[in-house]
Amino acid sequence: MTDFFLLLKNELGLCVLLLFLLVMKISGRDNASFLLPAMQWLLLFNFVFSLLFNSGGRLFGGMFDTSPLLAFQKAILNLALYLSSLLFESWLRKSAHLAEFFLLTLSSLLGFFLLISSAHFLMFYLSLELATLPVAALAGFAPMEKRSSEAAMKMILSAAFSSAVLLFGISLIYGLAGTLYFKEVPAALKEHPLTWLAVLFLIAAFAFKLSVVPFHLWTADVYEGAPASVSSYLSVISKGAVAFVFVSALHKIFVPLKGQIQPVLLGLTLITILIGNLFALRQQNIKRFLAFSSITQAGYILFAISSLKAESFTPVIYFIIIYIFSNLAAWSVASVMSSSAGKENQHDYAGLYYRNRFLAVALVLSLVSLAGIPPAAGFFGKWFLILQGASAAKGIITVFVALNLILSLYYYLKWIWVVFQNTNAGSDTITPTRMEKTGLILCVAGILLIGFWGDLYRYIVELVKPF
Amino acid sequence: MTEPGLYHILTLSALLFCTGMYGFFTRRNLITLLMSVELMLNSVNLNLVAFDRYVWPEKTEGLFFSLFIIAVAAAEAALAIAIIIHLYRTHKSIDVQEAEELKY
Numbered sequence: 001m002t003d004f005f006l007l008l009k010n011e012l013g014l015c016v017l018l019l020f021l022l023v024m025k026i027s028g029r030d031n032a033s034f035l036l037p038a039m040q041w042l043l044l045f046n047f048v049f050s051l052l053f054n055s056g057g058r059l060f061g062g063m064f065d066t067s068p069l070l071a072f073q074k075a076i077l078n079l080a081l082y083l084s085s086l087l088f089e090s091w092l093r094k095s096a097h098l099a100e101f102f103l104l105t106l107s108s109l110l111g112f113f114l115l116i117s118s119a120h121f122l123m124f125y126l127s128l129e130l131a132t133l134p135v136a137a138l139a140g141f142a143p144m145e146k147r148s149s150e151a152a153m154k155m156i157l158s159a160a161f162s163s164a165v166l167l168f169g170i171s172l173i174y175g176l177a178g179t180l181y182f183k184e185v186p187a188a189l190k191e192h193p194l195t196w197l198a199v200l201f202l203i204a205a206f207a208f209k210l211s212v213v214p215f216h217l218w219t220a221d222v223y224e225g226a227p228a229s230v231s232s233y234l235s236v237i238s239k240g241a242v243a244f245v246f247v248s249a250l251h252k253i254f255v256p257l258k259g260q261i262q263p264v265l266l267g268l269t270l271i272t273i274l275i276g277n278l279f280a281l282r283q284q285n286i287k288r289f290l291a292f293s294s295i296t297q298a299g300y301i302l303f304a305i306s307s308l309k310a311e312s313f314t315p316v317i318y319f320i321i322i323y324i325f326s327n328l329a330a331w332s333v334a335s336v337m338s339s340s341a342g343k344e345n346q347h348d349y350a351g352l353y354y355r356n357r358f359l360a361v362a363l364v365l366s367l368v369s370l371a372g373i374p375p376a377a378g379f380f381g382k383w384f385l386i387l388q389g390a391s392a393a394k395g396i397i398t399v400f401v402a403l404n405l406i407l408s409l410y411y412y413l414k415w416i417w418v419v420f421q422n423t424n425a426g427s428d429t430i431t432p433t434r435m436e437k438t439g440l441i442l443c444v445a446g447i448l449l450i451g452f453w454g455d456l457y458r459y460i461v462e463l464v465k466p467f
Numbered sequence: 468m469t470e471p472g473l474y475h476i477l478t479l480s481a482l483l484f485c486t487g488m489y490g491f492f493t494r495r496n497l498i499t500l501l502m503s504v505e506l507m508l509n510s511v512n513l514n515l516v517a518f519d520r521y522v523w524p525e526k527t528e529g530l531f532f533s534l535f536i537i538a539v540a541a542a543e544a545a546l547a548i549a550i551i552i553h554l555y556r557t558h559k560s561i562d563v564q565e566a567e568e569l570k571y
Contacts, residue, residue: 122531122532122535125532125535125539126535126539129542133546136546136550137546137549137550140553144557146557146558149550149553149554149556149558150554150558152553152554153497156547156550157491157497157500159543160501161507163543164484164487164508167508167511167536168507168510170532171511171515171532172514174518174523174528174532175518175522178523178526179528180528180532
């Protein structure tokens, strides 16, 4: 019985938080001045708690599977949610539905936790829906704003479509293998044209969630229309969790088909990186720019995944940790700028350095990290991703990926240049709150220090070994 | 006239799936888009039940899976319709072409 609580502790922790929110909502104590600090502290406790007492095992007749590695992934996602509760404080304070916001985000995170641990296709499908549906509701969270309702519409329709595609793939696998347990599927998969079709459908569904290029059309629109806190949730937590699940699904389910899958993944990588870069070049709106930047980053993640080895877990996890710090900082600056002055365009950022040095430095460091310029941690993250991808791909493909890194320098540096431009574009004051400053300092510290913290990488390598 | 077999049902469900996908890509009314997705989900249900009946008669996983799909599809439709109603309030229309604040 203690096993049950120990193995499910991350999920149960979230359930306790959800119950707490419900009780606060019912008893009418959902004013921001009480609930927001309470949630920030609780999420911090939740993160620290998720680092302790991790063990492995199976539950629910083998449908739920956990290990120290998976628990570590959940801890990373907990950290991201804690940081975003700090970083979007001023937006959260203004929101009239704070309790609902946390209810929806926490239930979506619960879905992702179950998704990471699922070992059966039914569990997989149900937790995927639990993870996606609340986000669609969140995308429409800005009341009576045209863009927001449009973003929610695009999100729910693309989510429904991709889950239909996923289900068709699952139904074919059931027909071929006669089982839905991840463990038993590879042995039962026969050489059959339908197997190939099923695998393609499953990869397409993952590509939708990761916003890999032919399936990326919803991304920029949803990111722009949704409030910045929700877009950052989509681009950091949702993308990170799906990347984790994708690596383990490829490793668990599609082992016999490695040879056929690799060219598909490499092709997706190449067009994702190229198209993401080309579209990011022309973006004037910071949210759309960050959306295309995150599509490109997904391409690099996919490059590491395409090596189809268990070791590809290490660089992916390491990169996601760094990506959380750098991307959340950028989104937070975008949120402060848009909620205090309604400004989202590139020319509004002109001379930001002379108006608010703190925000400008945070934004510049996060962009440097996203671009992968050496002192920042993003460089080390990309370095390991590309090394992992290069271990399996042909040399010419690696060269193409590396060239695209240089291409991406152009648009990241252009935004940095705009920040330092000396114009008198606006004299309005933009002031982040104290918690937002704390969060940004944490992010900047993460960006600067994680790259030099070799023990973290070694720790992840140790976690991945038994996998 | 023979009894309908597995291949008949699989063909029917593949056709349903393609019809749904075609509708999803060509229709402009949001409610119709939602109906197209439901069509795709129903083709999956048909697939699962047919595999259960003809290929794996000793197992029941497919049947249960289709029950879950029906339940989740209802939740999905409820949320989607709420979002569409919200969209109607802000845009005064449920035509996809009218919702064009976000482009490129």
